[in-house]
Amino acid sequence: MKELEKTKRISIAAVITILVVIIALLTYKKPKHLYTVNTQQALEQTALNNFIQKSELNSETILIDIRNKFEFEKGHIENAINIDASDILLEDNKNVFETLKEEGKNVALYGNTPSEAIAPLMVLQQLGFNNVKILAVNNSLNQDKLITTPAEIEKKGENINKFIETSAKKVNELMKAKPKPKPVVKAPVKKVVIPKKKKKKMPVEGGC
Amino acid sequence: MSTNKLITPRYLFLSALIIVLAGGLVLLPKFEKQEGIAPELLLSNAISPERYISTDELADRIISNDPSILLIDVRDEASFNENTLPNSVNIPLDQLLNEDFEGYLDQAEYDVILFSNDSFKADQAWILCNRLDYKNLHVLKGGINEWFNTIINPKKPSENMPQTEYNLYSFRKAASMYFGVMYVDQVKKPDSKKAYVAPKKTTTTPKVVVPKKKKKKMPVEGGC
Numbered sequence: 001m002k003e004l005e006k007t008k009r010i011s012i013a014a015v016i017t018i019l020v021v022i023i024a025l026l027t028y029k030k031p032k033h034l035y036t037v038n039t040q041q042a043l044e045q046t047a048l049n050n051f052i053q054k055s056e057l058n059s060e061t062i063l064i065d066i067r068n069k070f071e072f073e074k075g076h077i078e079n080a081i082n083i084d085a086s087d088i089l090l091e092d093n094k095n096v097f098e099t100l101k102e103e104g105k106n107v108a109l110y111g112n113t114p115s116e117a118i119a120p121l122m123v124l125q126q127l128g129f130n131n132v133k134i135l136a137v138n139n140s141l142n143q144d145k146l147i148t149t150p151a152e153i154e155k156k157g158e159n160i161n162k163f164i165e166t167s168a169k170k171v172n173e174l175m176k177a178k179p180k181p182k183p184v185v186k187a188p189v190k191k192v193v194i195p196k197k198k199k200k201k202m203p204v205e206g207g208c
Numbered sequence: 209m210s211t212n213k214l215i216t217p218r219y220l221f222l223s224a225l226i227i228v229l230a231g232g233l234v235l236l237p238k239f240e241k242q243e244g245i246a247p248e249l250l251l252s253n254a255i256s257p258e259r260y261i262s263t264d265e266l267a268d269r270i271i272s273n274d275p276s277i278l279l280i281d282v283r284d285e286a287s288f289n290e291n292t293l294p295n296s297v298n299i300p301l302d303q304l305l306n307e308d309f310e311g312y313l314d315q316a317e318y319d320v321i322l323f324s325n326d327s328f329k330a331d332q333a334w335i336l337c338n339r340l341d342y343k344n345l346h347v348l349k350g351g352i353n354e355w356f357n358t359i360i361n362p363k364k365p366s367e368n369m370p371q372t373e374y375n376l377y378s379f380r381k382a383a384s385m386y387f388g389v390m391y392v393d394q395v396k397k398p399d400s401k402k403a404y405v406a407p408k409k410t411t412t413t414p415k416v417v418v419p420k421k422k423k424k425k426m427p428v429e430g431g432c
Contacts, residue, residue, distance in 0.1 A: 007218075014222045021229050033247040039336055043305055046332045085255050089248055115328055119254030122335045123247055154325045157353035160291045160360050164388040171390040 033089055036128030045125050051136045051153060052108050061106040063135065066120055075146030077110065077139075085111065085120045097124065101131050110135035114151050244339035254335045260349040261321055263358045264376070267383040270294065278318035282333045283325060293323065293355065294387070301329050304336060314342045323348035323355075359383050 037045070052061065063080035065072050072082040083093050100107055107124075109117040109132060117134045124132045138151045244250070269277050270293075279296035281288050288298040299309045301324075313320065314337075322330040322345060330347045337345050348355065357363070362380035365373035385391070 011218055011222065018222070018225055018229065025229070025232055031242065031246065035242055035244075035247060038243050039339055040305055042339070043302065043336055046329075046336070047302055086252065089251060115326070115331055118328065118331050119251060119335065122332065123251045123254065126250075126339070127247060154328050155353070156287070156325055157356050158361075160352070160356055162291075163356070163360060164390075168388070168390045170392060174392060 032091075033094075033127055035126050037126055042122070042126050046122075050121060050133055051114070052106070052133045053136055054148065054150060057108065057135075060104075061108050062100055064107055064109050066109050066111045066117055067139075071112075071141075074141055074144055077146065077148060080110075085116070088120050088124065097129050097132075101129055105131065107132045108135040109133070110137055110139065112139050114138075114153055245341050250335070250339050253338050254331075259334055259345065259347050260327070261346045262349050263355050264379070264383075266321065266348060266355075267359045267380070267386075271383060271386050276317070276319050278312065278320045280312060280320055280322050281324070282322055282329050287325070291352070293352070296323075299333075301333055304333050313337055313345065314340070316344060319344055319346060321346045321348055323351045326351040326353050360387060360389055 035042075057063070063077055065076050065080040065082045066085040066088070067076075067082075068084050069082060072080075076082065081096070083096070087093055088097070097107065107129070109121055111117045114134050114136055121132055121134055136151045136153060137148045140147050140149075245253075266277075279293050281292050281296045281298045282301045282304070283298075284300050285298060288296075288300075292298070297312060299306075299312065303309065304313075322333050324330045324333075327347050327349055328351075330351060334345055334347050350357075359380055362377055362384060365377050381391070
């Protein structure tokens with residue numbers, strides 16, 4: 001009898017632990033979106049050419065406008081699909097990207113500036129959509145018409161150090177050219193100052 | 209013996225069940241890859257423009273010797289050597305996750321400001337760091353090119369612009385002088401001032417100034 005009680009306890013404990021494990025597994029939510037690359041691989045992706053020029057567009061490239069609906073309706077590039085940048089992970093939109101990837105098509109994102117598109121680009125790339133790029137354009141509206149101009153990214157600007165040097169040079173040259181008038185101006189000033197000082201001292205003496 | 213017969217099938221069943229459940233662990237390694245914050249959160253963080261700091265704000269903080277800022281140049285070494293912002297550290301984008309640099313990026317002491325030629329590479333660096341949940345990171349809006357256009361070489365506002373534009377211009381001009389830019393009118397101005405002031409002194413000022421000073425000193429004398 002004693003042995004039977006022991007085995008009963010053991011089996012009850014075993015059943016409870018199994019129940020706990022089952023409940024834990026059932027309540028475990030599988031995350032909706034999974035990264036397919038780790039951060040190191042994501043870093044390597046940034047070194048790739050992530051841009052596509054407007055002239056390189058062809059029928060294999062689908063344009064996606066990541067601006068909001070209002071801006072999209074005001075004007076957009078021909079044949080573009082509107083998916084707001086903040087909605088790219090919604091189920092319907094993710095399905096769009098998945099079907100495009102399965103069909104082997106390229107995706108070009110564009111916004112008002114290329115840097116607007118960088119957030120959706122990097123998130124999509126890290127979720128495994130390697131076919132996504134950014135269309136290198138700047139967009140602006142003019143009288144309800146979309147004006148698209150090519151954009152240069154990470155363009156090297158003017159050299160700050162050189163600019164400062166040349167500005168200093170210019171000024172130095174001017175300083176050298178104008179030394180003569182200065183003493184002429186200063187001389188009368190000194191003469192004026194002296195009488196003032198005399199007047200200042202007078203009242204002070206009286207005070208003491 | 210009778211008890212033994214009862215126990216064995218039960219144990220067999222239970223142990224089999226546990227083995228089956230253990231199979232569920234096979235699923236877990238798939239999620240181990242999930243490094244950093246959830247993609248949804250990353251997206252909403254990356255879209256938000258709050259990471260940007262304007263060139264004016266940065267200039268103001270540099271000039272006021274704010275000790276809490278740390279500038280990080282994410283361009284390659286050659287560009288960094290050519291020209292950069294004062295007191296910045298170079299962390300090329302391709303070495304961003306190098307262990308040597310982790311101390312600069314993953315910390316709570318400084319406001320780290322990432323910059324590149326425009327804000328593109330810096331944005332990429334920011335998004336990667338954000339996935340790793342690094343705090344206190346910012347991006348210089350427009351990068352070095354914007355810095356050059358606004359702070360180093362500010363554009364003079366035209367006559368029809370509002371007063372605020374003029375105030376901004378005078379701030380930027382003063383800032384550019386702080387960073388070493390010299391202006392031609394810096395030389396001209398003192399000259400012209402002297403030229404204007406000098407004649408006034410000779411003719412009118414002595415008369416005006418002298419009585420004023422006397423009045424000030426009189427009450428002091430009485431006090432003694």
